[in-house]
Amino acid sequence: MEFLRPATWPEALAVKAAHPDAVPLAGGTDLMVEINFDRRRPERLLDLSRVPELRAWGPADRAVRLGACVPYRTVIDRLGAELPALALAARTVGSPQIRNRATVAGNLGTASPAGDAHPALLAAGARVEVASVRGTRAIPVEEFYTGPKRNALAPDELIHSVLVDRATGPQQFAKAGTRNAMVIAVCAVAVALRPEERAVRTGVGSAAPTPIRATEAEEFLAGVLAEGDHWTTGRPPPPAAARRFAELTAAACAPIDDVRGSADYRRHAVRVLARRTLDWAWRAQARPEGAPECV
Incomplete structure (x- = not known):
């Protein structure tokens, strides 16, 4: 196995262009497990940990730019106010040691x-900035997922950074698993309220071949909130509307049976989490101190 370790971003792009089969290595929390268990044997590893700009983060217009090597620990410690759903999701990732690297x-x-991370990125609104020696492009996160464990990267491209819109209203994230910690999600849901735009965004993970937004549920709820003047008055949406939002969120999914849970259980859990995250987010919308962070 050849180990390639560029020191600059242009050098990393040149190496990737010369060796499109080289597998990028940043935190290594997924890749090294596959290698250690002999599930994967790439001919080349492209270690990006020495590229300084990939460890940088900061404001970018109305978004926050996260370099490709910024760990979840930074999101938790430094960006909870600007990226609340992503910070909540980050807290559920593995152990403290994993969060320090992943x-x-x-x-x-x-x-x-x-x-x-996927449900929170979908709900918040994110773009994936990718680059090659041919140039740079930004891919909306909804378009980045092309299938189970497949993405829109060309063979010679690398992820440079992720641009995540700063929250303009409450955001929430919840995850169901077979235990409370260090677990792969049976399903996960994120909800973001955008009062200035009178809009709602969602993200759902582990309930379809790719992470998804429940756009019909978003449009339904946004219509209910506008019609009832809920954004102005702070009144919560009617229980029937909250139930319908949860049902539409579950209906957007296409889950499977696997070792972590059945398709029927996933649909049920998505309904529960959709209604729960909406309730938490709306409490924060009406009374900023009133919503719990996560369960």
Whole structure:
């Protein structure tokens, strides 16, 4: 196995262009497990840990730019106010040791439907900035997932950073698993309220071949909130509307049976989590101190 370790971003792109089969290595929390268990034997590893700009993060217009090597620990410690759903999701990732190394970009590169970051990125609104020696492009996160563990990267491209819109209203995230910690999600749901736009966004993970947004549920709830002037008055949506939102969120899913849970259980759990995250987010919308963070 050849180990390639560029020191600059242009050098990394040149190496990837010369060796499109080289597998990027950042935190390594997924890749090294596959290698250690002999599930994968790439001919080349492309270690990106020495590229300084990939460890940088900061404001980018109305978004926050996260370099591809920024770990979840930074999101938790420094970005909870600006990216609340992503910070909540980050807290559910593995153990403290894993959170110190694992990255949002790594979650995107792996593109597992069960990745914890995906629902939060979908709900918040994110773009994946990718580059090659041919140039740079930004891919809306909805378009980045192309299938189970498949993404929109070309063979010669690398993820440079992730641009995540700063929250303009409450966001929530919840995850169901077979235990309370260090577990792969049976399903996960994120909800983001955008009062200035009178809009709602969702993200659902581990309940379809790729992470998804429940757009019909978003449009339904946004219509209810606008019609009833809920954004102005702070009144919660009617229970019937909250139930319908949860049902539409579950209906958007296409789950499977696997060792973590049945398709029927996943649909049920998505309904429960959709209604729960909506309730928490709306409490925070009406009374900012009133919503719990996560369960």
